[in-house]
Amino acid sequence: MRAIKSSIHCLFTALGLLVVAPLVGQEANGAEECPPSRQYPEGIAWIEQNSTLIGLMRQGFVGYEGDMPDARPLPQRSLRQHAEDLEASLRGSQLSGKPIHPDALYFTFYAGTAPENEPEAIVISKRDFWCLSRHGATVLLSDGVNHHTTGVFSVNRKDQAIYILDLWPERFFMLEGRNARGYTAQLFDFEHPLLRPFVQALLQGEEVLKEDFTRKLVKVDKKQYLKVIAGLVTLDTPEFIDYFFSINSTAAEDARTQLAFGLTLLHWGNNRFVDEAVEHVEKALELAQQTGNEKVERTAVNRLNLALLLEYYFARERGDVAAAEAKQNRRKRLSQRYGEERLVADNAAIDYYRLGSAAGHAGDFDNAIVFFTHAIEKKPDYQVAYLDRAVAKARKLDANGVVEDASKALELNVLERKALAAQRAERHPRDKMGRLRDSGREHYLNEWEALALRVRGTSLQSLRQYDRALRDGQRLVELEPDNPKGYALVGFSLLGKGETSKARASLEQAAARETEPQSLSMIMAAVNELGAPSEEDFFHQYRQAMLANDREAAQSLVDTYPGTARVVASNLVAQGQGALKALDLDGALGAYSVCLNLLEQIGDELNVGLVLNDMAVAHLLKGELHAALAAVRRANYIFRRHHNVDGERASADTLNRLFNRFGTEAEVEAFLEEHLVYAREHGLEEEFDLTSTQLERLRSD
Amino acid sequence: MTSESSRWDRLQTRFKNSIIGVVVLSLLAGAVFLTNALDIGQRLNDWINPPATDLLITPLAGANRPQPLDAYDVIEASTGAAASTVAPGIYPRGAKISVDLAHNRAGDATIVLRGIKLNSHFTPGLNPLYAYEAHTERVIGAGPIKPLVFHVALFGEKVGPAMRVIDAKKNLFVMSRSNENFLATEEPVLFELSPADDSESIDIEVTAEEPGLYEISFTLTYSVLGEVKTKETEPPIRIYYEGN
Numbered sequence: 004m005r006a007i008k009s010s011i012h013c014l015f016t017a018l019g020l021l022v023v024a025p026l027v028g029q030e031a032n033g034a035e036e037c038p039p040s041r042q043y044p045e046g047i048a049w050i051e052q053n054s055t056l057i058g059l060m061r062q063g064f065v066g067y068e069g070d071m072p073d074a075r076p077l078p079q080r081s082l083r084q085h086a087e088d089l090e091a092s093l094r095g096s097q098l099s100g101k102p103i104h105p106d107a108l109y110f111t112f113y114a115g116t117a118p119e120n121e122p123e124a125i126v127i128s129k130r131d132f133w134c135l136s137r138h139g140a141t142v143l144l145s146d147g148v149n150h151h152t153t154g155v156f157s158v159n160r161k162d163q164a165i166y167i168l169d170l171w172p173e174r175f176f177m178l179e180g181r182n183a184r185g186y187t188a189q190l191f192d193f194e195h196p197l198l199r200p201f202v203q204a205l206l207q208g209e210e211v212l213k214e215d216f217t218r219k220l221v222k223v224d225k226k227q228y229l230k231v232i233a234g235l236v237t238l239d240t241p242e243f244i245d246y247f248f249s250i251n252s253t254a255a256e257d258a259r260t261q262l263a264f265g266l267t268l269l270h271w272g273n274n275r276f277v278d279e280a281v282e283h284v285e286k287a288l289e290l291a292q293q294t295g296n297e298k299v300e301r302t303a304v305n306r307l308n309l310a311l312l313l314e315y316y317f318a319r320e321r322g323d324v325a326a327a328e329a330k331q332n333r334r335k336r337l338s339q340r341y342g343e344e345r346l347v348a349d350n351a352a353i354d355y356y357r358l359g360s361a362a363g364h365a366g367d368f369d370n371a372i373v374f375f376t377h378a379i380e381k382k383p384d385y386q387v388a389y390l391d392r393a394v395a396k397a398r399k400l401d402a403n404g405v406v407e408d409a410s411k412a413l414e415l416n417v418l419e420r421k422a423l424a425a426q427r428a429e430r431h432p433r434d435k436m437g438r439l440r441d442s443g444r445e446h447y448l449n450e451w452e453a454l455a456l457r458v459r460g461t462s463l464q465s466l467r468q469y470d471r472a473l474r475d476g477q478r479l480v481e482l483e484p485d486n487p488k489g490y491a492l493v494g495f496s497l498l499g500k501g502e503t504s505k506a507r508a509s510l511e512q513a514a515a516r517e518t519e520p521q522s523l524s525m526i527m528a529a530v531n532e533l534g535a536p537s538e539e540d541f542f543h544q545y546r547q548a549m550l551a552n553d554r555e556a557a558q559s560l561v562d563t564y565p566g567t568a569r570v571v572a573s574n575l576v577a578q579g580q581g582a583l584k585a586l587d588l589d590g591a592l593g594a595y596s597v598c599l600n601l602l603e604q605i606g607d608e609l610n611v612g613l614v615l616n617d618m619a620v621a622h623l624l625k626g627e628l629h630a631a632l633a634a635v636r637r638a639n640y641i642f643r644r645h646h647n648v649d650g651e652r653a654s655a656d657t658l659n660r661l662f663n664r665f666g667t668e669a670e671v672e673a674f675l676e677e678h679l680v681y682a683r684e685h686g687l688e689e690e691f692d693l694t695s696t697q698l699e700r701l702r703s704d
Numbered sequence: 705m706t707s708e709s710s711r712w713d714r715l716q717t718r719f720k721n722s723i724i725g726v727v728v729l730s731l732l733a734g735a736v737f738l739t740n741a742l743d744i745g746q747r748l749n750d751w752i753n754p755p756a757t758d759l760l761i762t763p764l765a766g767a768n769r770p771q772p773l774d775a776y777d778v779i780e781a782s783t784g785a786a787a788s789t790v791a792p793g794i795y796p797r798g799a800k801i802s803v804d805l806a807h808n809r810a811g812d813a814t815i816v817l818r819g820i821k822l823n824s825h826f827t828p829g830l831n832p833l834y835a836y837e838a839h840t841e842r843v844i845g846a847g848p849i850k851p852l853v854f855h856v857a858l859f860g861e862k863v864g865p866a867m868r869v870i871d872a873k874k875n876l877f878v879m880s881r882s883n884e885n886f887l888a889t890e891e892p893v894l895f896e897l898s899p900a901d902d903s904e905s906i907d908i909e910v911t912a913e914e915p916g917l918y919e920i921s922f923t924l925t926y927s928v929l930g931e932v933k934t935k936e937t938e939p940p941i942r943i944y945y946e947g948n
Contacts, residue, residue: 115838152845
């Protein structure tokens with residue numbers, strides 16, 4: 004499914020560009036004042052295309068908030084804050100596996116003056132706004148009294164006009180005859196050819212017959228657009244900065260502009276761009292020194308120190324000693340010039356937190372603790388700083404320190420949950436973005452609580468406070484029933500209390516869920532000590548039960564020792580893979596067939612899919628095409644059901660390899676006819692149905 | 705107790721019969737007569753010439769000072785010789801003005817507002833003393849147009865027609881037919897003030913569209929018992945626009 008969606012994205016993107024083209028005009032011919040618009044890089048273009056289609060889809064279907072009698076208070080978010088919301092959503096999409104460019108980030112441009120509290124905003128001229136306006140950009144328009152955030156559909160540089168895609172076009176404040184300021188914007192009927200298929204794809208193939216897909220764009224002439232443009236947000240990669248300087252080369256020599264780009268790259272969500280950020284902040288510092296701009300110099304010095312320290316820790320984490328030393332030396336030079344106090348004078352709590360995390364990842368736990376402590380000093384209710392300091396203390400084997408910090412983190416967690424509940428109760432029912440933020444916050448609170456319980460519980464065990472550790476483990480299981488760490492904490496705490504049979508049951512549960520080899524072997528060692536059968540004994544007993552066709556006994560064995568069962572299954576997978584690699588096809592199939600039953604009884608469907616695909620490959624290599632087809636089809640179905648793109652790709656590859664063996668359609672047809680018989684003989688009903696359908700389609704084609 | 709009362713009675717009789725007593729009592733009686741006679745005269749006069757009902761306009765200063773547009777701060781420039789005649793400060797790009805009107809509660813007559821006219825004196829060109837900057841971070845891009853607010857634009861010497869949103873939901877708005885009178889709309893707008901009414905505010909958002917300095921005020925035309933009167937808002941307000 005995901006692969007299909009991805010290909011739909013690509014198709015829409017390509018076709019979308021063709022659709023926008025006529026409204027764009029011949030940019031190259033008519034745009035002496037601007038170079039051609041920068042094309043969106045791959046992995047960003049489809050986001051813009053999708054946003055456009057979603058905007059078109061929602062036009063006319065979204066209530067105008069001010070119309071409601073109990074209208075919710077408007078979110079008081081500036082354009083830059085709006086960009087931060089977009090960026091948070093983008094990061095979320097990246098984490099969920101959407102094919103988004105890894106370097107994607109938002110740039111915010113303002114007209115007017117450089118804002119004190121939003122130094123990441125880049126202040127530009129009206130001319131630059133015109134050149135930067137492009138399909139997909141979000142713009143803030145203001146005539147001084149009416150302010151409106153909306154989207155650019157396209158820019159026609161030849162006709163000097165811009166087409167706005169607005170959710171409420173009929174109420175656009177610049178429409179001719181509907182404003183006191185002489186604006187003459189026009190409505191423009193438009194039918195996007197991709198809108199219908201897009202909506203259908205979203206509805207998963209359901210026909211949309213009654214829907215009218217005509218939408219309205221607002222055409223604004225360039226002069227009037229430039230009169231009202233107040234801000235612009237655009238999504239791109241750091242390469243966009245070079246493009247911006249190609250539009251406005253003098254801006255490259257402006258300290259404030261260089262600083263704003265540097266800060267955009269250094270933004271807390273973007274550790275990825277710290278190297279690039281250093282370049283711009285250093286340039287800003289140099290320019291500020293030359294021009295005597297003390298304000299920029301002060302900020303640049305502070306940010307540069309932060310960026311260099313982060314780089315130093317990143318280099319240490321990579322094990323690049325030379326690079327770490329170079330960063331350290333640069334930072335020392337900065338310190339010599341400005342003094343250590345000035346370098347950190349404007350540090351915020353979040354800066355210290357970032358440094359603490361970077362130091363922790365680089366293994367410098369002493370300094371990590373120092374940085375987290377500074378963060379807590381700056382922000383005494385900084386829950387995650389307490390939590391991460393607890394983790395750092397755990398690495399220093401300071402169990403009492405861990406218990407203290409994790410307890411404080413848990414205390415703050417409770418307080419924040421209460422505050423969140425109160426905030427939720429007050430949220431307006433239509434405040435979707437607010438509720439989304441609340442859910443995001445709750446997700447983090449759950450994660451933090453789980454981590455705090457885990458860290459504290461483990462330390463309590465080492466302090467032999469098993470009752471408290473047990474309570475933490477039980478709460479962790481309640482909070483995250485799929486997390487093996489909770490069961491392990493419960494199991495080991497019970498073990499400490501001497502309750503061995505209960506301990507074994509919990510540790511078996513932990514082993515059944517654990518994927519980290521080191522943790523698993525530790526748990527299994529404890530399980531074995533507690534009298535569970537060894538892996539070999541388990542395998543033997545299980546095999547006997549299966550050979551005797553006693554599935555019930557086999558299932559009971561799996562249920563009693565789920566952890567051992569899982570380890571045995573993993574061993575069998577490894578054995579099968581090894582045999583397959585060595586082209587010991589019978590060996591591979593032997594191991595896999597036992598493993599397949601075991602995994603089915605454990606309920607690990609995804610691994611069933613993996614095994615089936617490997618079995619299909621083995622059958623294919625053996626020339627057992629019918630068995631191969633039956634196995635790979637089942638594997639493919641499982642992967643699709645679990646949205647496992649890699650598995651889907653691998654099984655599709657196996658299928659291709661199978662059917663590529665046939666030279667003609669007639670050969671395929673003959674094979675499928677044979678396969679029908681095979682399916683019937685083996686009692687494979689679904690396989691029989693699938694093959695019948697495939698045959699029918701082949702014949703009708 | 706009995707002897708004291710008779711002493712007081714004797715004193716009263718003696719006072720009434722004395723010359724001083726006669727004079728004092730006569731003067732008191734005259735004063736009472738004059739008071740009653742004058743009150744009747746006043747009532748008579750009020751009946752013939754009722755007290756002048758009039759419109760009160762709160763000066764556009766102090767607490768009622770216009771507000772700058774969202775993205776701007778008032779330019780607190782030195783106003784020089786003309787300081788006393790204009791409102792302090794210069795409003796970049798435009799201003800949000802609230803004209804507070806009230807009945808003077810003299811008389812029972814209703815005041816009917818007939819017209820609002822924006823007077824503008826325009827000085828083209830830029831003045832570096834008045835340089836200003838827009839604070840885009842303060843501009844929150846959301847929300848419908850505020851209803852029942854007059855929007856007027858200044859195009860140099862020319863004042864544009866006033867627009868007023870009546871109902872944003874129905875996309876209903878009115879545009880004045882003449883820039884001489886905000887209230888000259890297709891659908892007549894009736895503003896009335898009776899003595900029982902609280903004060904009423906007329907919100908006007910003025911923006912400049914051509915660069916230069918504008919000195920503006922509003923002339924309000926109203927009628928009381930058929931008599932048409934005018935009053936001008938004070939002090940004049942200055943708006944400055946640097947252009948794009």
